[in-house]
Amino acid sequence: MNKIKVLIVDDSIFMRKALDTLLSGEPDIEVVGMAKNGQEAIEMAEQFKPDIITMDIEMPTMDGITALERIMKTNPTPVIMVSSLTKEGADATLKALDLGAVDFMTKDSQSFGGADIERGLKDKIRKFARNKSLVKLLTRPSASTSTINNNQSFRIPGAYAHPSTGGVATPFAHSSNIDGSKRVVINKTGIKRVVALGTSTGGPQSLQKVIPLLPADLGVPVVITQHMPPNFTNSLATRLNTLSKVEVIEAQGKEKLEPNVVYIAKGGYHLKFQKVGTSVYTELSTEPSNVFNIPGVDVMVDSISEIYGKECLGVIMTGMGSDGCKGLKNLKNMGGTIIAQNEPSCIVYGMPRAVVDAGIADEIVPLDEIAARITYHVK
Numbered sequence: 001m002n003k004i005k006v007l008i009v010d011d012s013i014f015m016r017k018a019l020d021t022l023l024s025g026e027p028d029i030e031v032v033g034m035a036k037n038g039q040e041a042i043e044m045a046e047q048f049k050p051d052i053i054t055m056d057i058e059m060p061t062m063d064g065i066t067a068l069e070r071i072m073k074t075n076p077t078p079v080i081m082v083s084s085l086t087k088e089g090a091d092a093t094l095k096a097l098d099l100g101a102v103d104f105m106t107k108d109s110q111s112f113g114g115a116d117i118e119r120g121l122k123d124k125i126r127k128f129a130r131n132k133s134l135v136k137l138l139t140r141p142s143a144s145t146s147t148i149n150n151n152q153s154f155r156i157p158g159a160y161a162h163p164s165t166g167g168v169a170t171p172f173a174h175s176s177n178i179d180g181s182k183r184v185v186i187n188k189t190g191i192k193r194v195v196a197l198g199t200s201t202g203g204p205q206s207l208q209k210v211i212p213l214l215p216a217d218l219g220v221p222v223v224i225t226q227h228m229p230p231n232f233t234n235s236l237a238t239r240l241n242t243l244s245k246v247e248v249i250e251a252q253g254k255e256k257l258e259p260n261v262v263y264i265a266k267g268g269y270h271l272k273f274q275k276v277g278t279s280v281y282t283e284l285s286t287e288p289s290n291v292f293n294i295p296g297v298d299v300m301v302d303s304i305s306e307i308y309g310k311e312c313l314g315v316i317m318t319g320m321g322s323d324g325c326k327g328l329k330n331l332k333n334m335g336g337t338i339i340a341q342n343e344p345s346c347i348v349y350g351m352p353r354a355v356v357d358a359g360i361a362d363e364i365v366p367l368d369e370i371a372a373r374i375t376y377h378v379k
Helices: 013-024 038-048 064-074 087-099 115-130 134-138 203-207 232-243 297-311 325-333 351-357 367-378
Strands: 004-009 029-035 052-056 079-083 103-106 172-176 182-186 194-199 222-226 247-250 261-264 270-276 279-285 312-316 337-341 363-365
Touching: 004 013, 004 038, 004 115, 013 029, 013 115, 029 038, 029 115, 038 052, 038 064, 052 064, 052 115, 064 079, 064 087, 079 087, 079 115, 087 103, 087 203, 087 232, 103 115, 194 203, 194 297, 203 222, 203 232, 222 270, 222 297, 232 247, 232 261, 270 297, 279 297, 297 312, 297 325, 312 325, 312 351, 312 367, 325 337, 325 351, 337 351, 337 367, 363 367
Parallel strands: 004 029, 004 052, 052 079, 079 103, 194 222, 194 312, 222 261, 247 261, 312 337, 337 363
Antiparallel strands: 172 182, 270 279
């Protein structure tokens, strides 16, 4: 089996050695080069043709953002950015993701020495390197440049209703794709009053192909958990807000859920909800603390489901692991509807796969159709 070729780019000798030591001990991974600035990275990417690159952002001679942009034009390669935890680092990371970076890791005291963090990085490298269609996904134009027609028929190429253990809502809408192939898409199971969306690896890029396509008069609130550290979720919310017709904010707690507003879980806190009278308010919590991801999708979905029950639409998108599956199972048992992103459009088909394999996905759709399906179910 051919080894996965990794190029390490960082101006810190410590970081280069730490990454080299971490990865070189793996039998299926080979560090083919180590560059100390962006210019060297461009040259080594051409010379070694790595399967994946780890790229620092702040470097002398040429920064990582400039190098990334040039590499994606000349030698498109999956790139994991190495970012600081500052707001400036978060803003730069989101820009890198816009330019085609596949993911990021934070340069902090916990980046190395933690078994889960180190294993996570290795797992990502393996998944990214083996996904041969990944670069095409990353270089596709953002849906933020497109528009949505509220009167469209919402044709879903490749989508189908999944036969869940609890039975699929009927009736079905049967029709044909442009190429003549058959598809089955479920009809409404009652108008939904809230949308709960969970995502992780690949989420920031993918959300930019969903949230900007939601119409200004969506009519319901949307709550999102994206696995990201503090500062990063604020930068993500700000970025999405500039691109979208709906308002997008980072939840701070005690906000009243309003229609046409998207609430993103704050990094380091679970997003929960409390009903007071006829209104629902956001809450931030560090409990449960014995879970791997904070914020967690399961925690958010369980909390919102307790209030809205079958009137909640659950959406699960790209990400590693299975966070969200347990919460969406509970929602399904309450009569809620579940949409899962399909495998070909996922940067990592982990979280959606768990939901599909559990038999609870009512619809499995490509990324560029998710906004249309959300709109369909809430209107």
